[in-house]
Amino acid sequence: MSKPNTFRAGVDEDGHFGIYGGRYVAETLMPLILDVEKAYDIARADDSFWSEFNDLMKHYVGRPSPLYFAKRLTEHLGGAKVYFKRDELNHTGAHKINNTVGQILLARRMGKTRIIAETGAGQHGVATATVCALFGLPCIVYMGETDVERQAPNVFRMKLLGAEVRPVTSGTGTLKDAMNEALRDWVSNVEDTFYIIGTVAGPHPYPTLVRDFQSIIGEEVREQIQEAEGRLPDILVACLGGGSNAMGLFHPFLDDEGVRIIGVEAAGLGLDTDKHCASLTGGKPGVLHGNRTYLLQTSEGQIIDGHSISAGLDYPGIGPEHAWLKDTGRVEYVSATDSEALEAFQLCTRLEGIIPALEPSHALAYVAKVVPAMEKETLLVMNMCGRGDKDIFTVAKHLGVEMKGE
Amino acid sequence: MSTRIERRFKSLQDENRAGLVTFLTAGDPNPEVGFDILKGLPAAGADIIEIGVPFSDPMADGPAIQASSLRAIKAGMNLAKVLESVRDFRKIDDVTPIVLMGYFNPIYIYGVDKFLSDAKAAGVDGFIVVDLPPEEETEFCLPAREAGLNFIYLTAPTTDERRLPRVVKHASGFVYFVSITGITGTFAASASDVEGHVARIKKFTHLPVCVGFGIRTREQAAEIARIADGAVVGSVLVDIVAANVDLPSLPEKVFELVRCLADGVRLAR
Numbered sequence: 136m137s138k139p140n141t142f143r144a145g146v147d148e149d150g151h152f153g154i155y156g157g158r159y160v161a162e163t164l165m166p167l168i169l170d171v172e173k174a175y176d177i178a179r180a181d182d183s184f185w186s187e188f189n190d191l192m193k194h195y196v197g198r199p200s201p202l203y204f205a206k207r208l209t210e211h212l213g214g215a216k217v218y219f220k221r222d223e224l225n226h227t228g229a230h231k232i233n234n235t236v237g238q239i240l241l242a243r244r245m246g247k248t249r250i251i252a253e254t255g256a257g258q259h260g261v262a263t264a265t266v267c268a269l270f271g272l273p274c275i276v277y278m279g280e281t282d283v284e285r286q287a288p289n290v291f292r293m294k295l296l297g298a299e300v301r302p303v304t305s306g307t308g309t310l311k312d313a314m315n316e317a318l319r320d321w322v323s324n325v326e327d328t329f330y331i332i333g334t335v336a337g338p339h340p341y342p343t344l345v346r347d348f349q350s351i352i353g354e355e356v357r358e359q360i361q362e363a364e365g366r367l368p369d370i371l372v373a374c375l376g377g378g379s380n381a382m383g384l385f386h387p388f389l390d391d392e393g394v395r396i397i398g399v400e401a402a403g404l405g406l407d408t409d410k411h412c413a414s415l416t417g418g419k420p421g422v423l424h425g426n427r428t429y430l431l432q433t434s435e436g437q438i439i440d441g442h443s444i445s446a447g448l449d450y451p452g453i454g455p456e457h458a459w460l461k462d463t464g465r466v467e468y469v470s471a472t473d474s475e476a477l478e479a480f481q482l483c484t485r486l487e488g489i490i491p492a493l494e495p496s497h498a499l500a501y502v503a504k505v506v507p508a509m510e511k512e513t514l515l516v517m518n519m520c521g522r523g524d525k526d527i528f529t530v531a532k533h534l535g536v537e538m539k540g541e
Numbered sequence: 542m543s544t545r546i547e548r549r550f551k552s553l554q555d556e557n558r559a560g561l562v563t564f565l566t567a568g569d570p571n572p573e574v575g576f577d578i579l580k581g582l583p584a585a586g587a588d589i590i591e592i593g594v595p596f597s598d599p600m601a602d603g604p605a606i607q608a609s610s611l612r613a614i615k616a617g618m619n620l621a622k623v624l625e626s627v628r629d630f631r632k633i634d635d636v637t638p639i640v641l642m643g644y645f646n647p648i649y650i651y652g653v654d655k656f657l658s659d660a661k662a663a664g665v666d667g668f669i670v671v672d673l674p675p676e677e678e679t680e681f682c683l684p685a686r687e688a689g690l691n692f693i694y695l696t697a698p699t700t701d702e703r704r705l706p707r708v709v710k711h712a713s714g715f716v717y718f719v720s721i722t723g724i725t726g727t728f729a730a731s732a733s734d735v736e737g738h739v740a741r742i743k744k745f746t747h748l749p750v751c752v753g754f755g756i757r758t759r760e761q762a763a764e765i766a767r768i769a770d771g772a773v774v775g776s777v778l779v780d781i782v783a784a785n786v787d788l789p790s791l792p793e794k795v796f797e798l799v800r801c802l803a804d805g806v807r808l809a810r
């Protein structure tokens with residue numbers, strides 16, 4: 136593939152990143168998706184939209200999140216200098232809120248009065264329920280029934296925030312089915328409803344607008360690392376579920392040739408088993424949920440459920456822009472297993488006093504593996520995109536600890 | 542050269558009646574019984590047969606059709622076998638039009654070019670691919686047309702007059718009006734609503750208009766047959782399969798309902 140002049144141009148006018156992306160939706164939804172695109176084109180060119188967004192980012196979300204030099208981890212690993220972008224300190228505990236704030240502002244501009252969302256781990260559901268509480272809009276969150284069980288604390292959090300959580304039993308009752316169900320709800324409630332998608336996936340314009348809202352992560356890092364080190368980083372690392380925290384960190388750096396960019400997928404029990412969730416490194420291109428991208432699927436094109444210890448990573452697809460960045464070779468995609476992530480989770484907790492979510496623990500596992508062989512002058516920034524409070528029950532179970540009160 | 546679909550609508554016009562279009566998922570509850578049902582549909586009164594190609598994630602369908610897809614996949618149904626059953630069907634019936642209905646991914650994975658030539662050779666007449674709106678027509682819809690097959694475009698209540706010309710621009714065979722903003726198997730639109738929409742669509746195309754989503758009874762089928770060129774019935778047939786999966790007389794149960802719906806359609810005008 137020939138190298139494009141820029142990796143930041145975004146989609147063509149039909150919403151494709153190369154062959155990926157697009158608008159593979161039923162006709163009933165098509166006019167709605169065109170409306171969202173039109174509304175977003177107007178909003179993104181309007182300074183007042185961004186000043187409202189930035190004001191909420193600062194005073195409600197708590198941005199900018201710090202760029203923190205992880206000194207003890209760096210000493211322990213003995214190679215590159217490791218920085219964490221502390222998006223786990225955001226209100227609600229993850230990067231997801233950057234996106235939900237942006238989308239609810241758009242929904243309000245469009246005059247929509249009812250919000251729906253899908254969620255896996257529950258972080259996006261919580262972030263959506265939160266902004267709905269903030270703006271007084273009714274919120275319905277679709278969640279696979281297995282996740283409803285696995286993520287009980289987040290289910291309760293959403294309910295406290297006033298959202299209705301609808302367990303999804305259709306299909307295989309997982310995140311992909313929650314997304315199907317949200318799309319079905321949208322088809323059935325076209326007049327008043329806005330669908331807040333939780334990652335850089337779905338039909339155009341979602342991959343673009345979610346990326347734009349999350350890019351605040353990478354934009355802050357550019358300034359912060361200049362301030363701390365006087366130069367750009369050498370390496371960026373982030374975990375990938377649908378790919379939104381990674382895209383938010385990566386996108387502002389895509390045209391900086393000297394910056395090596397690495398995305399870490401969930402390898403579950405291993406890429407050589409059928410229990411993983413690595414769409415880019417273990418799947419192939421297909422069409423699902425409105426876009427063409429890499430998918431976990433059978434040789435006959437049926438979608439397979441992913442597996443990961445982290446509920447936030449087990450989506451069988453990946454944002455289409457990542458698919459394009461993989462094929463162009465601009466971003467490297469690797470993976471980390473459940474047990475590597477668990478180990479990294481504990482390492483970070485003990486050395487840095489930071490309990491990471493299991494999702495960024497995958498990024499950390501990769502960091503821990505490669506940093507020791509790197510030069511000490513190398514600068515690495517990892518996106519600490521979520522905190523691990525939600526995961527302590529899962530971790531306890533895997534460590535053989537029984538906890539009461541849950 | 543006309544297609545079976547075009548010839549069928551011509552003869553329906555001569556009879557001054559609408560057609561009954563049946564939808565069932567291929568290989569539901571299993572490939573053998575599914576084929577027995579398929580074979581018997583024309584005699585029971587189906588004028589056009591839609592065969593659902595099973596897909597794991599049918600986002601525009603309700604629980605009934607999704608469950609039927611999963612039953613069929615579990616029983617070993619796949620796209621190659623769907624084509625095989627069309628080939629077998631054509632040995633006994635060379636006039637009833639067959640439309641494959643489904644989602645793009647299984648076709649994409651099979652390979653668009655190979656699929657088009659295999660489908661044509663098997664005796665398929667047209668396609669409805671739910672997740673290929675006009676915005677995504679270049680890869681499959683237009684090549685299908687060039688291959689002499691019909692690609693049937695969907696219109697919905699949300700498709701307004703500004704958009705309709707775009708949607709029907711490359712349509713052939715017939716235009717499918719999805720009569721509700723909702724998923725399959727939920728509720729029915731009112732006849733007067735449907736009538737207005739059909740008239741609106743006909744301002745932009747000379748093709749026949751078939752109406753689907755929500756038709757469950759003989760009366761509803763008759764009502765639609767009065768105001769459109771075809772009534773599509775799916776979920777209620779799929780429900781019969783689901784409720785009688787292990788019953789030896791399952792095909793007969795399906796035919797009974799098809800006969801009843803066909804009566805409604807035939808006596809409508």
Ligand SMILES: Cc1ncc(COP(=O)(O)O)c(C=O)c1O
Pocket residue numbers: 229230255256257258259333334335374375376377378379380381446447448492494495520521522
């Ligand atoms: C903390 C955290 N990180 C990452 C993800 C994965 O999503 P994405 O790849 O879109 O960032 C999730 C999803 O729930 C999450 O909660």
